[in-house]
Amino acid sequence: MARNVIRSVKGTRDYYPEEMGLRVWLYQKMRQVSESFGYSEYEGPILETFELYAAKSSEEIVEKQSYVFEDRGGEKLTLRPELTPTLARMVAARQPQLTFPLRWWSFGPFWRYERPQKGRTREFFQWNIDMLGDDSPEADAELVAIAATFLKAVGLKPDEVQILVNNRKLMDARLAAFGIAPDKRPEVFNLIDRRDKMSAEDWQAYARELGLNGQQIADITALISDQDLWQQSDELVRMFAALKAYGIDEYVSFAPHIIRGLVYYTGTVFEAWDTRGEYRAIFGGGRYDNLVGDVGGDPVGGVGFAVGDLIIGLLLQELERLPVFGATPAPVFFTLFDQALLSASLTLANRLRQEGLAVTSQLQPEKLGKQFKYADRIGARIALVLGPDEDRDATIAVKDLKTGEQETIPQAQLIEKLRTLI
RNA sequence: GUGGAUGUAGCUCAAUGGCAGAGCGCCGCACUGUGGAUGCGGUGGUUGAGGGUUCGAUCCCCUUCAUCCACCCCA
Structure with missing residues (x-):
């Protein structure tokens, strides 16, 4: 490069107007869906204490993938890698004044210190939506329904995306029945979660490393391919029953291998995937019963999910479901004939x-040709020309830049004319 | 953190150990009261940076930086 422009920070994105258009479009869809279910917008700080995440988020996220640094006063701070701990903290801080169940949503930036690649940057945006104070399966169903409604709202169809649902309590009970000790179950959950990511041989080897015997491995293998397993869970039975009422059940299916990495989930867990499996999960979420208590509040359960802006953006772009962004917000371009006017x-x-x-x-009074070219290029739809003739007659020339049709009308009729054209 | 690839014009990419190229874009003119289309003309470069080999390096070698892709993890 001939010019030596100071570079941006690794893993960050610049939102030129076209990219900002996508971000705002997603934000509007999220707002629309959130509000239609009665959720209120909130936001927390980007900076939190390190303490908030220690032992509450997944170890990998806290230890390796967080921006952690000391401020000038020596306090250990973290750029938030996720929102749920912040939510729990905010709820705990004002718990007595809040009205439960509370329904809140948020959209903002998050940071993870990772190597950037396709669909993953160090700064990314996330929609978070949560309900706290209703521990019922119907509450879980509402969040899944919101997720499905969002997918529908951005134009994705059930054969393109699926929300996969499971329940950790159900899985925990089954593992107990297989004689797997409680302290070993988190590792086994991790094993199950990785079934799709490893070869069958590697997976078997990994299972033996964890100390599982042949019978247990066979039990687990059978378990995670049992599509009727959900019927053994009252919570899932009630949840699926409730989901029918929303008319989105074709977006949702039971998937016994879905576990999720975050340690604080306690019940229902779910993820959305593109059905071709080309991308990572579009979003993930679930029920967490202990988080508010863990940050010092009275125990209150919650359920929610988070959608990153990147994967959904890539998917929508690939499927060509996005409107064209980047045009000027002003449909009307007013030319300048000459300095006198x-x-x-x-x-x-x-x-x-x-x-x-x-x-x-x-x-600036440039040649009209240049002005029209500029108007066309910024995406204006109407160009107006006020030349000496029009000025003398109190008229104005109105040109539709798409059709090329032009008409000279009295200035008094201009507003009305523009309203019909736009 | 591990592994792989790529850096050449504003963008997308060619090329050769011996003068640095195309398409698109941009600017101008045809068309000094009208954009897109067409034609003609023009503008375009420290070949990411630093070092080495060589008479000579954009090319070969080393270092470094950046970007992309995969793994890990996750939105």
Whole structure:
């Protein structure tokens, strides 16, 4: 590069208007779905104490993948790698004043210190949505229904994405029945979670490393392919029953191998995947019963999920479900014929703004050809020309840049005309 | 943290141990009251950075930085 532009920080993204368009579009869909279920928006700080995550998030996330540093006063701080601990902290801090069940959602930046690759950056955005204070399977169902409604809202179909649901209590009980000790179950959960990521041989070897005997390995193998297993869980039976009412059950299926990595999940867990399996999980979530208590509050259970902006963005882009971003927010471009008409042009343009129309004004008198080219390039839909003739007759030329049709009309009719065109 | 690849014009990419190229874009003109399309003309480079080998390096070697991809983990 000839120019030596100072580079951006590794793993961060610059949101040029086109990228910002996608982010805002997703944000609007998330808001729309969240609010339609009665969830209120909140936000926490990007910086938290290291203490908040220690032993509450997964070890890998805290120890290896968090930005941890000391501030000038020597306090150990973390750039938040996830939101749920912040939520638990905020709820614990004001627990007596809050009305439960509470329904909250948020969309903001998160940081993980990892090697960037496709669909993964160090700074990313996440939609978090949670309900606290209702421990019922129907609450779990509501969150799954919200997730499905979102997928539908962004134009994804059930044959393209699936929400896979499981329940840790169910799995825990089954492992107990196989004679697997409680302290070994987290490792076995991890084993199950990785079934799809390893070859059958490696998986078997890993299972033996954990000290499982042949019978237990066979039991687990049978367990995670048992599609009817959910019927043994009252919670899942009630949850699936509730889900039917939302009309989104084609987006949801039972999947006994879904466990999830985060240690704080205690009951229902779920993930959404593209059905071709090309990408990582689109989102993940579940029920956590101890988190608020763990940060010093009175025990109150919660259920929620988090959607990163990257995978869903890649998927939507690939399936061509995204609108075109990057056009000017102003559909109307007001040209400037010459210096003598500057004042008249600016005045008229501003009158349009006062009527609620978004208008870009040309400020320097360049050739009209250049002005039209500029208007076309920024994505304006209408160009207005106020030349000497129009100024004398109190008219204005209105050109539709898409059709190329142009009409000269009295200025008094301009607003009405623009409203029909836009 | 581990492994693999790639850095050449604004963008996408060629090329050869011996003058650095194309397409697109951009600018101008045809068209001084009208964009997209077309034609013609023009602008384009410390070949990521540093060092080595060589008469000569964009090419070969070393170092470094950056980016991308996979693993790990996860949104």
